[in-house]
Amino acid sequence: MTGFILRRLASITVTFFIVSVIIFVMMHSIEGGPFDAGDMPMPPAVRDRIMAQYGLDQPMYVQYFKYMWGVLQLDFGVPFQSPGETVLELIGRAWVPSLVLGGLGVLIGTPLGILLGMAAALRRNTWVDYLASAVATLGLTIPVFVTSMILILVFAVWLDWSYASGWSEPQKWVLPIVAYATIPMATYARYTRSAMLDTLNKPFVTVLRAKGLSERKIIFQHVLRNSAIPMVTVFLPMFIGTATGSIFVEAMFRVPGLGAYFVSSIRTRDYPLEMALMLMLTVMFCLAYLISDILYAWLNPRIRFGGRRK
């Protein structure tokens, strides 16, 4: 087990560095520097001085090493668009809305999805099942910005029940949270349904019934535990993906979260911010997958305790 973890860690670290190089090069290859566009073109001398101040006039590999050195010390530099704070501070500030909305979305969507999946599995092939499956499929296949659009149109524009933008008060949070919740809900509904159906069909359940165990006990004590493993392992990557804010949801609901800053950082060529965001997300996903892999190997009794050969 330890060997496995160490190997995965090593491979993830290598991947991380490769990705960082690629992103760095890509970013710096985009036409136009951070101070070229805009309404007030600066005189070249001024521009050169600012570039030098930020170290942007040096060759790329020098910039890269300087940057990565800083990263290892958790110094991500200063964003061009708001020099008053460090990148780290900005991210910390911007993450709050994403985390709140996305996190709540996942936390609400997951149990709803599980319940939906359970209902579908237990009432198989009835209207409950069909409805739940349809909702799950829709949630997964319709892109999230389309869902957001539909939510806005139906609830904000036509029914006027809620707000279409901003996130200053909790009432405004409802629609974005619903939008965020669709993906975990749909994913878990599907997983739970198929995992439960698989388990319910296994011979050991028939034995339990023959023993006289009540249906409820069977479900909660046996079936759910068997189905739990893949569901647990998929949770972490999904949480990370949602809690870091969807670009679309934030764009549509005008929420100043990570997603929104990401878009603006690309537009304004704000290298430090862009780089930091990409790296941060990559690292988080790497770790999420690593932890999920380990969790899965650990939870699965077949892997943990070893099987018999042949």
Next chain:
Amino acid sequence: MTAAPALELRSLNKSFMLRSGTGWRARHVAHPAVRNVNLILPRNQILGLVGESGSGKTTTGMLALRLTEPDSGQVIVDGTDITRLDHAALKPFRRKMQVVFQDSYSALDPMFTLAQIVAEPLHIHQIGTAREQTEQALHWLGRVGLHRSYGGRYPHELSGGQRQRVAIARALILRPDVLVADEPTSALDVSVKAQIINLLQDLQAEMGLSILFISHDLSVVRSLTDTVAVMFNGRIVEQAPTEAIFTDPRHPYTRSLLDAIPVLNPRDRRLRQFASREELEAATPRLRHADLHVPVTPSAMAQLVTVAPDHLVEALVA
């Protein structure tokens, strides 16, 4: 002066690395599948290689065909050592040795028609034009007992016995000297078994083939082969002409194999004895020098010794 044997295996060894346990506690254990195997397959003869599952007989067959690489030892085909030849040099020798497998379903590519399957060897060795290849393929389908019109069909449309016929046609279309048949009848019904065995016998006689017939089914082996070699735990423990093996088995393992054949007469059953694997390992016969037909140097390790003309047994010589 006898001609060089069709196939000769000398001191073949092959081990597989197996992993036991998980994670950091895993140990890699070398499992010796084939240990110091010596076999001679003379021309125009059928040699049966028998043993239980895991005895190494299939691996031996794969080694002979160089579908697996031996750790040490030599594979000699028609007098030439082919053990170390590279892909290009090996190709002409591939024409001389062919194989028929046990699982006839996965032995035929489900996407190929029967004609394409049988013609494939010609295609790979670039013999003849496409039309000639197809014609040859259809001719061979006929020789194995399937009507020519089957050429356009697919494997899934056939029964197990018919697929095995196709596999045999494919193996023989290049007129090889050696055919390795790895349990070709094990997956077939009893009546079909007999048909395939007859087919093999007829073809062998017609073509002067040498066949290495691997099987665990002793009754089939008895009716088909000229010589039998018995494998146990990766080694050959006895080798003799077929009738000698069945009437005069010298090694305890051979005896227990024969005892395992179901008998009809209840009275005969009481004579059977079954020993465990450990008992068999320990029961290597001990022979004195005088019992041997051909003298050998005494050694602390068991070795194959000749106890009668053409009859070899693994024993400890005092």
Next chain:
Amino acid sequence: MTTAPVYRQRSPLWFAWRRFTANKAAVVAGAVLAIIMIMAIIAPLITKAPPNAQTFLADNLAPPSATYWFGVDDLGRDFFTRIVYGARVSLTIGFAAAIFSVLIGLPLGALAGYYEGRTDWMIMRVIEIFSVVPPLLAAMLLGALTQGGFLTIVLIAALFGWVQVCLLVRAQVKAFKEKEFVRAAQALGASPGYVIRRHLIPNSISPIIVGFVLAIPLAMMLEASLSFLGIGVPPPTPSWGQMINTGMSFMYFYWHMAVFPTAALAITVLATTLFGDGLRDALDPTLKGR
């Protein structure tokens, strides 16, 4: 000689067809997809004017009516025309990207599956690199780098779709590599290239088809997302993502600007995905859950 056979058995394809038609959602999805495709192809025949022509300025922003089925947009263009031509863009990009995904993923998957060992390890590392970066963000970077444009979007979408095709093919090749007909070909002296080309890849047709069909909605969504953010298909070429973005500004008073592109995108993606799922279940029920 045995006598000529009398009957022919049913092929696996026949069974696959039966499984597919039993899946009503997939059949309906397939029909819807076909309709959309046909409409996209015969677009000039069913629309009044070219999609970029601002011919109806007088009726700017008119709501749907008998004359303008989907209304008129903010620049005086017939909205129905725009939507239908938008289908052309989405479908073309979707199919093209899927083809490229297969072109990249198939050889890599076959090589990884056949040779295993180091080749496999390297290809899996590459796949890992592509998996940890959120595809949308990377696509945005790439889009900004290359200034958008049709071909670049197709290639970007292909860059994120090939992984699935590769994994499917790799699994299939690994499974079939141990089959005896491969051993038999090797016993005949066939080279690895021959074995891969003539035996392994033809037997991987079903995962290839499934990977192809499932890559299409991914590509369409990626294109719509990029266009929504303004770095995808450049105006005036109609793209549903773009239209949704515009529609957002007008949606309070001119609902048709937002509803129709949203519905079009949702329906198309849904239809393609359901059809793809149905195809996958029909061709190889064991692939479910991947």
